[in-house]
Amino acid sequence: MNLLSFALRNVSRNRHRSMVTTGAMGFAGMIMILYASLMEGLFVSMERNALAMNLGEIQIHAKGYRDDPDLYTRIANPDKLVKLLQQQGFSATPRLFGFALAAAGSSSAGVQLRGIDIEHEPQVTQIHNHVARGAWLDGKDGKGVVLGRKLARTLAVEVGDELVIVGQAADGAMANALYTVKGVLKSVGEEIDRAGFFMLESSFRDLMGLPKGAHEIVILRTDRKQALALASMQVGTMFPDYEVKNWRALQPLIAEILGMADLNIYIMLVITYIAVAMVVLNAMLMSVFERIREFGVMKAIGFGPAQLFGLVYAETLVQAVVALLMAFTLGVPLSFYFEQHGIDLTNFVSGVSFAGIAFDPIWRAEVTPRAVVSPLITLFMMAAIAVLYPAIKAAVIRPVKAIHYR
Amino acid sequence: MQPSRNLFRTLCVICVLLLSLSVIAQDSSTARAKKILRDIDDLWRGESSYGRFSMHVKTLHYTRSLQMEGWSKGTEQTLMRILRPLKEKGTATLKSGKIIYTYLPRTDRTIRLTSGMMMGSWMGSHFTNDDLVKESRMEEDYIPRIAFEGLRDGRQVILFELKPKPDAAVVWGKLELLVIKKDYLPVYEKYFDEDMKLARTMTFNQVKILAGKPRPSVMRLTPADKPDEYTEFVYESLELNIKLKDNLFSLANLKRY
Secondary structure, rough: OOOOHHHHHHHHHHHHHHHHHHHHHHHHHHHHHHHEEEHHHHHHHHHHHHHHHHHOOOOEEOOOOOOOOOOOOOOHHHHHHHHHHHHHHHEEEEEEEEEEEEEOOOOEEEEEEEEEOOHHHHHHOOOOHHHEEEEEOOOOOOOOOEOOOOHHHHHHOOOOOOEEEEEEEEEEEEEEEEEEEEEEEEEOOHHHHHEEEEEEEHHHHHHHOOOEEEEEEEEEOOOOOOOOOHHHHHHHOOOEEEEEEEEHHHHHHHHHHHHHHHHHHHHHHHHHHHHHHHHHHHHHHHHHHOOOOOOHHHOOOOOOOOHHHHHHHHHHHHHHHHHHHHHHHHHHHHHHHHHHEEEHHHHHHHHHOOOEEEEOOOOOHHHHHHHHHHHHHHHHHHHHHHHHHHHHHHHHHHHHHOOOOO | OOHHHHHHHHHHHHHHHHHHOOOOOOOHHHHHHHHHHHHHHHOOOOOOOEEEEEEEEOOOEEEEEEEEEEEEEOOEEEEEEEEEEEHHHEEEEEEEEEEEEEOOOOOOEEEEEEEEHHOOOOOOOOOEEHHHOOOOOHHEEEEEEEOOOOOOOEEEEEEEEEEEOOOOOOOOOEEEEEEEOOOOOOOEEEOOOOOOEEEEEEEEEEEEOOOOOEEEEEEEEEEEOOOEEEEEEEEEEEOOOOOOHHHOOOOOHHHOO
């Protein structure tokens, strides 16, 4: 059947209309590929910020610690646990937490002390790469501490300034010590920005009089293909005496927001393509009405309704394929450009966090197969649906009436 | 007509008299209650005071013993300083009005406590910093009522029920104070929270001569939800109504030791 060559000829006959229709579809496709990539980028960076800055993928706590974060509710032998986890192919790091008052000059603020294992922490989180000014903790400098962004502002301290910490040590005594600000973090997330006070594990133990134990062990899968739920079950059976939870259970809100990414992209796709579908519908309807006599003649010389239906469909699909190619060849490089360079929002959203997750001021696209393929498929389907009506219209034409149509 | 009016007037007069009598009676009972409360408040404080005492704290996680000295002037000004152990020697707390400063000799810093730290423990005890700020005289902040008076456990006692005045800055729903009738010395004081649930009990023991009078020398606070824990103050010496220098309660003096 030479329906396709018929269609190609028809499409090229009214070049302007075809170009506008194809162009509209192609342009919409290109924009949607870019939009989907940007949204993917946004959520990937949110997930990265949430997990790689603090949360990790799986956490272990002593039972009851999460309900009542008490200095004494500890994991007894964190080193052994970390070693066991590493043997099972996980990265893991212990952490210590405590609450205290930080004072510098005439300002003071409540802080969350975080005792960091300087050797293991970088295997699990990326926070050491997130220092805005100064440097990250250094194993040799027990007096050096790193502060969250807002905390540094509240205390009005900068790198090199001294501050004093007052709290209650494990033996009831007044814990107090002087520290020097070694670094100030970039925006990481509400909790850390406002109260994060990072110090060496050894300094924490000195200050709080806590020689043993840890409050939290944070775990990262090294094998990303292993399912998260499966991995946390594996860790859970390794340590039945402790509470083991993965980040989706620890932060259901964040998990839910990230889960909404897909929905968000599809809603935008559908809205945009309904507009595109109108254009396609209009263009094809016009081309059908324009050629009613022609169709009448075609029917009179033996074309069946199915063939006419197929013809109109083929014309649209030819244009849709061209539009898809156009969307792909323009949209993908454009998205890759924004993946490389990002959109600098520093002037607009500096320090904004969303549901407690910091928003990276450089918004980068993330070109994933899904971000490219789903706009193309949706575009194709929308065109196919939109042309249904004109195609039926052409198919049910009555030859005599059509020939006399004016 | 005439006699009945007279009768009415007489009745009125009698009523007024009776009413005022009962008011006077109630007044005198309130006055007595207030007087007892004032005396109890003054047992360790007076107009001004200087005392040496030790504090013993026992919690699930630690026990600690401190020797301290303290000065006070009214309820507004207090200075307390750790004498022993050596590790914490010189650590001092100054209360001046509603503000609390802590001096930390190890870092040579004076910290003004923020509102966020008010509910924190004072020197590791069961008292919060807020308790220190809210420290007040019972007769000023509470409306006393004698709930029981008579024989209990072989002693003549008076049980006071104290309800906070509407505008008083107290956190408690009510206090119960048991006092020995003979010498008006306190036996215990029970603190009830706003839901009228017992929150903590302060018991008074070991009466000995302090500042020229018999006074309980041991005070022990037990939180109701942790019956195995306590904070105990043991007075070693006490001087009352002494002359104190005005600059005693100053920031400059806080770090002198």
